[in-house]
Amino acid sequence: MSKKYCYLFTEGNAGMRELLGGKGANLAEMTNIGLPVPQGFTITTEACTQYYEDDQKINDGIMAEIMEYIEKMEQITGKKFGDLENPLLVSVRSGARASMPGMMDTILNLGLNETVVEVLARKSGNPRWAYDCYRRFIQMYSDVVMEVGKKYFEQLIDRMKAQKGVTLDVDLTAEDLKTLAGQFKDEYQSKIGQAFPSDPKEQLMGAIKAVFRSWDNPRANVYRRDNDIPYSWGTAVNVQSMAFGNMGEDCGTGVAFTRNPATGEKKLFGEFLTNAQGEDVVAGVRTPMPISQMAEKFPEAFAQFQKVCAILEDHYRDMQDMEFTVENGKLYMLQTRNGKRTPASALKIACDLVDEGQISEEKAVSMIEPRSLDTLLHPQFDGKVLKATPVIGSALAASPGAACGKIVFTAEDAKAWAERGEKVVLVRLETSPEDIEGMKAAQGILTVRGGMTSHAAVVARGMGKCCVSGCAAIKMDEEGKCFELSGKTFREGDWLSLDGSTGKIYDGAIPTVDAVIGGEFGRVMGWCDKYRRLQVRTNADTPYDAAQARTFGAQGIGLCRTEHMFFNEDRIPAIREMICSETVEQREKALAKLEPMQRGDFEGIYEAMEGCPVTIRFLDPPLHEFLPTDEADIALLAKDLGKTVADIKNIIASLHEFNPMMGHRGCRLAVTYPEIAAMQTRAVIKAALNVQARHPDWNMVPEIMIPLVGEVKELRYVKGVVVKTADEIIAAAGSSMKYLVGTMIEIPRAALTADEIAKEADFFSFGTNDLTQMTFGFSRDDAGKFLGAYYDKKIYENDPFAKLDQTGVGRLVDMACKLGRSTNSTLHLGICGEHGGDPASVEFCHRTGLDYVSCSPFRVPIARLAAAQAAIKCNNEAAAQK
Numbered sequence: 001m002s003k004k005y006c007y008l009f010t011e012g013n014a015g016m017r018e019l020l021g022g023k024g025a026n027l028a029e030m031t032n033i034g035l036p037v038p039q040g041f042t043i044t045t046e047a048c049t050q051y052y053e054d055d056q057k058i059n060d061g062i063m064a065e066i067m068e069y070i071e072k073m074e075q076i077t078g079k080k081f082g083d084l085e086n087p088l089l090v091s092v093r094s095g096a097r098a099s100m101p102g103m104m105d106t107i108l109n110l111g112l113n114e115t116v117v118e119v120l121a122r123k124s125g126n127p128r129w130a131y132d133c134y135r136r137f138i139q140m141y142s143d144v145v146m147e148v149g150k151k152y153f154e155q156l157i158d159r160m161k162a163q164k165g166v167t168l169d170v171d172l173t174a175e176d177l178k179t180l181a182g183q184f185k186d187e188y189q190s191k192i193g194q195a196f197p198s199d200p201k202e203q204l205m206g207a208i209k210a211v212f213r214s215w216d217n218p219r220a221n222v223y224r225r226d227n228d229i230p231y232s233w234g235t236a237v238n239v240q241s242m243a244f245g246n247m248g249e250d251c252g253t254g255v256a257f258t259r260n261p262a263t264g265e266k267k268l269f270g271e272f273l274t275n276a277q278g279e280d281v282v283a284g285v286r287t288p289m290p291i292s293q294m295a296e297k298f299p300e301a302f303a304q305f306q307k308v309c310a311i312l313e314d315h316y317r318d319m320q321d322m323e324f325t326v327e328n329g330k331l332y333m334l335q336t337r338n339g340k341r342t343p344a345s346a347l348k349i350a351c352d353l354v355d356e357g358q359i360s361e362e363k364a365v366s367m368i369e370p371r372s373l374d375t376l377l378h379p380q381f382d383g384k385v386l387k388a389t390p391v392i393g394s395a396l397a398a399s400p401g402a403a404c405g406k407i408v409f410t411a412e413d414a415k416a417w418a419e420r421g422e423k424v425v426l427v428r429l430e431t432s433p434e435d436i437e438g439m440k441a442a443q444g445i446l447t448v449r450g451g452m453t454s455h456a457a458v459v460a461r462g463m464g465k466c467c468v469s470g471c472a473a474i475k476m477d478e479e480g481k482c483f484e485l486s487g488k489t490f491r492e493g494d495w496l497s498l499d500g501s502t503g504k505i506y507d508g509a510i511p512t513v514d515a516v517i518g519g520e521f522g523r524v525m526g527w528c529d530k531y532r533r534l535q536v537r538t539n540a541d542t543p544y545d546a547a548q549a550r551t552f553g554a555q556g557i558g559l560c561r562t563e564h565m566f567f568n569e570d571r572i573p574a575i576r577e578m579i580c581s582e583t584v585e586q587r588e589k590a591l592a593k594l595e596p597m598q599r600g601d602f603e604g605i606y607e608a609m610e611g612c613p614v615t616i617r618f619l620d621p622p623l624h625e626f627l628p629t630d631e632a633d634i635a636l637l638a639k640d641l642g643k644t645v646a647d648i649k650n651i652i653a654s655l656h657e658f659n660p661m662m663g664h665r666g667c668r669l670a671v672t673y674p675e676i677a678a679m680q681t682r683a684v685i686k687a688a689l690n691v692q693a694r695h696p697d698w699n700m701v702p703e704i705m706i707p708l709v710g711e712v713k714e715l716r717y718v719k720g721v722v723v724k725t726a727d728e729i730i731a732a733a734g735s736s737m738k739y740l741v742g743t744m745i746e747i748p749r750a751a752l753t754a755d756e757i758a759k760e761a762d763f764f765s766f767g768t769n770d771l772t773q774m775t776f777g778f779s780r781d782d783a784g785k786f787l788g789a790y791y792d793k794k795i796y797e798n799d800p801f802a803k804l805d806q807t808g809v810g811r812l813v814d815m816a817c818k819l820g821r822s823t824n825s826t827l828h829l830g831i832c833g834e835h836g837g838d839p840a841s842v843e844f845c846h847r848t849g850l851d852y853v854s855c856s857p858f859r860v861p862i863a864r865l866a867a868a869q870a871a872i873k874c875n876n877e878a879a880a881q882k
């Protein structure tokens, strides 16, 4: 049988998300459980993929199936497309598998034309409504299908309002709206060079294509990249008969959450507008009323709505985000989904649902987006300074967190300023999907218009970014890049602080304080630790970072980079002396100066880690990185070392490399200068012995990691130096302390010969930054120049330095694990690249059978959660197999 591309809402269910998209699957599910849903059908995500395979065309087969389903829909609703008695009007809505708010475009009231609108006006006795629908349709269709741009239409509306001396859309009369519709069509004709389509079927096909096309718009591509949504998924299209919230005062439309998405409180939360349609509530043009007032306006519909909320929560066992419309007092459900929420409310809701007996701990752990934890770990305003700082304004606490930065007025500026390292706060009249990248770059967002469900609020909560919205007291001059608030003028570049948890706005910069893991956060982390198999370590080079990571639950250090210690101002002379030495004796003398400093550093780190394992990597970067570049420094160094400036310049020239990244670095340094490895070994072992003596109850087992090995013999050689040095010191101390020597796997040749290398190594740590670099053959520092073009051409969907390339680099990792364990069954395996804190990569590490991941301190809780989710997911998969 050939593929089925269309499903009536009565044919689908919530389990068909991949095929029907989230919106379509849930419309079907709500239909199944008997909720009032305007009926329609869903065109599958496979039709979208097929559309792209067919060179952006809807093929004849799919076209015919759509027409067949339109007829079915006509039978179900008793209305007909383009009919002069009982015309069918539909919405055309996109819906991908994962919800992508504001990413795709929706068209309402499709099916209207000059004659149909007359019929509606006459039959309903409500010409205002008919023309309101008509002008909205032309506006949305033009914007979405032909990409004409909203602003031309908004200008026409503003002009009409000015002429009529009114401020709100609802004050425009039927005649006004009819005139507007005419103007809109003229605008369309003049921009497109064709008349506005009057045939409903032609309109429908145009709209469907537009939804398919919107899957590939730049905003959608950015959102997908940020949220790990593959391009190959495609979007479904929902064709649904209209429910009208704009027929008069006994109509309206709203958005609501079954629990508070900002705090998690178990209480209906939402907003409502009478005599309105579609996105009026979220667009922030009119300020909506809180959902509680709906009880007074529409007691019956409200009572029914409360029942629906309870049914939906019980059914989905999660907080629901719903869209609904009331048409002449009757409730229609238009959408439900698991609601986006702030990280703090996600934790509260997960704990509450467990306590309410709705879900298991495993389910609670799986419900939390690992990356969202990030904001909870970042600083909050310093309470004392906050109290002492005057509040200059207050608006809706749309998304919590503290933000402090310089004011910018456009998304482009936000991006540009942030790129050059400035902290910015984005201040806008209201935000739109085009602003996403700017919102991402900003510390926080402040808008003049819009409610708790405005675009800015929803997107900011999704990003875990601070947002204060709807500050009507601001007198905004977007073009002039300034605004007035509390009698003061604020210009671009002025400092502003926002508190997204209280909605307060402060003049100037307020310092911030660190976060702690407690309460619900601590409880969920406890569950994570119960269910995960992977250990989580951290990458830390200082006692400060190490201590930070410990408070976030790190179980050890997976990567301590020793070179960072050499860059210190008081140490650089000694390291320079070492580099400029001409004999082994000179070099050893310089190294002797460095040894106590290194030993002290290591002791500090061991103390901070309280006896947990610490992997110390030996010197890695090319030596020239330590040498001075400017004349004055060179002269100073010459003087210090009793050499001439020319001598020093000669040494610098001799260290020059054409490709330092692939040059004299890593274990190659220890091969040429074994005394460096010997000194570092002494520092590590002596530090461990000292700390062991101070803490007899700790079991110190230092781990020494030799970087950049590609050949077993070079590891064997360096290891020889380490073992000889270490054994002597340990014996001399009369101790029986154990230590481990391992290597980083970061050169493809090491992965390919891992069985050989494992014979000499106690552990492997995958250095996936270098491994990615060397496998792809391009550097992390230069990839930015061309990755953009690779994204555009869909060659890569992600930055392989941020998200592990499982196909290529991952294969090397997997191979190295298997080869390594085949010759060394006790080989300990970990990863210490940036990928160690990326949730998708953590899952890969779990599946590959690594023992631990290591990531930066602030990612430790994210990795703990991701590791638990991976374990739970794999268990569920295994259970499903049986």
Ligand code: ADP
Pocket (backbone or CB within 6 Å): 038, 090, 091, 092, 093, 094, 101, 102, 103, 104, 106, 108, 240, 241, 242, 243, 244, 277, 278, 279, 280, 323, 324, 325, 334, 335
């Ligand atoms: P988004 O994913 O951006 O929310 P939607 O497809 O949900 O887009 O629709 C945009 C707006 O139009 C929403 O407010 C929705 O409730 C409204 N809407 C969609 N379909 C209908 C319909 N059949 N009748 C009335 N309103 C609708």
Ligand code: MG
Pocket (backbone or CB within 6 Å): 102, 103, 104, 105, 106
């Ligand atoms: Mg939308």
Ligand code: MG
Pocket (backbone or CB within 6 Å): 323, 335
């Ligand atoms: Mg919606």
